[in-house]
Amino acid sequence: MIPIPADRRRHRLRRGGRGGRLPAFDRETRKQRNTAERCINRLKRWRGIATCYEETATIYLAGLHVAGIFLWPAR
Structure with missing residues (x-):
């Protein structure tokens, strides 16, 4: 979902079906992915979550x- 440089896009379009992946980019999907990745990175600052020390899924x-409660006001 990362934007493709213009020169690569033109090259792929010239190659047609042999050009590999499609030169499509969805801006809304990219925004949602960016938000999710930033949230995961913030959660990984918590040592217990990043290293999975807990033995049960419930804990x-x-x-x-x-962690979500503490991170919510820090948006």
């Missing part, structure tokens, strides 16, 4: 909720 999920 890990609770840690995600607590």
Whole structure:
């Protein structure tokens, strides 16, 4: 979903069906992906979440909720 440089786009269009992936870029999807990646990076600042020390999924999920509560006002 990363924008393709114009010279590569022209080259792929000239090659037609042999040009590899399509020269399409959806700006809205890119914005949503960027938001999700930034959220994951902020959650990984929490050591317990980044390293998965918890032994059960329930405790890990609770840690995600607590981290989310603390990160929510920091938007």
